[in-house]
Amino acid sequence: MASRHGVTYPPGLTCYPSARSVHDSTAAPNCQVLEQVWRASPRTIEGARVDMGHGYLRSSRVAWGRRFRIDEVRLPADRSIGFSQLEAEFRQSTLLLEASREPIERLVGVLEDVSGGAISLEYKIVGSKFRVIDWDTRDDDRVLRRVCASFA
Secondary structure (H helix, E strand, C coil), X not given: CEEECCEEECCCCCCCEEEXXXXXXXXXXXXXXXXXXXXXXXXXXXXXXXXXXXXXXXXXXXXXXXXXXXXXXXXXXXXXXXXXXXXXHHHHHHHXXXXXXXXXXXXXXXXXXXXXXXXXXXXXXXXXXXXXXXXXXCCHHHHHHHXXXXXX
């Protein structure tokens, strides 16, 4: 296990974060925004501006390979996870995100080409497994029509 600033990073995440990652090549200065919740569905992020009772973290960065800046943190109501653990697990999940960069870039590229705008990916991490579970674009119908047409 690695340690930094007195925080021990576990080999697998203990709180199973879910997240929404927004990729927008037209946005400046932050083209990647990452919102993460613990022990909850990434769909709860849409209501994250109200107290949802789960750990929540919002961050942003300029580009791949750059460190995420933490913009907002909300600890769970029951304090089952403290700031140090939340930050450590967030940093570890960003390493998994970076390790999945190539397939994510391919997916985002295809979706961006068809929809012409920002892409939102929802994913879940269990242990050290990173899985995209949903995506959203400005024009999901157009993306689906294009994808379905390619199978016809």
